[in-house]
Amino acid sequence: MHVVAFTLKPGVSREDPRAQAAATITSGHPAAIPEIATWYCGWDITHRPDSADFLLVSTFDTAADCETFQSHPEHQRGKEAWRQIATWMVADILPCGGEHS
Template sequence: MILHLVVFKLSNPFQWCDDEVVDAEAATRQHPKQIKEINGWFCARNISLREQAMDFVVMGLFENQEDLSAYLIHPDHQQGVRKWKKIASWEVVDIDLGSDTTRFFGLLNGIANNRVALV
């Protein structure tokens, strides 16, 4: 299973009340309804006031690299990318949850060995 993490930083002068930002966030929240390759989805605004903090996070779960690749080129995802490009920058991390280099502790132990509960 692949965990796809994306953290966004709104560009100056954009804020959460701006129509473009509201639209990009709404589009992102709809991806699981449009893209069948998504096995799990989480997105949320950051609540930290720290200067180095990012503004928004997306976590997607994909069965394998092929499903992640299909998601990346899906028209609905590409539409979201275009919306975010106008208002923010972002960084991406893709993690193979089954890798020997991946470790789980505490409440995240349930993810180990691909025992993710998909709702």
């Protein structure tokens, strides 16, 4: 499982065309990267002061698939789009009780 929480940089809003473009690129990853097993992403709907702005949760069938995703050109394009407008925290986990492939 690959989890990323994006926080927009000061002065960047969700309506900013760059933020919308980054979200669109990220939303399109499953169509471009066949190694993705499941993909959920979207803007936070709570607007709490301590929440991230945009989150994605994805899964991969194997660790090799996750590694392939990491270097995929479309993923790199998405990372660059977010790098310009946000900071993020990432975690790659095995769900409790899961086994590493």
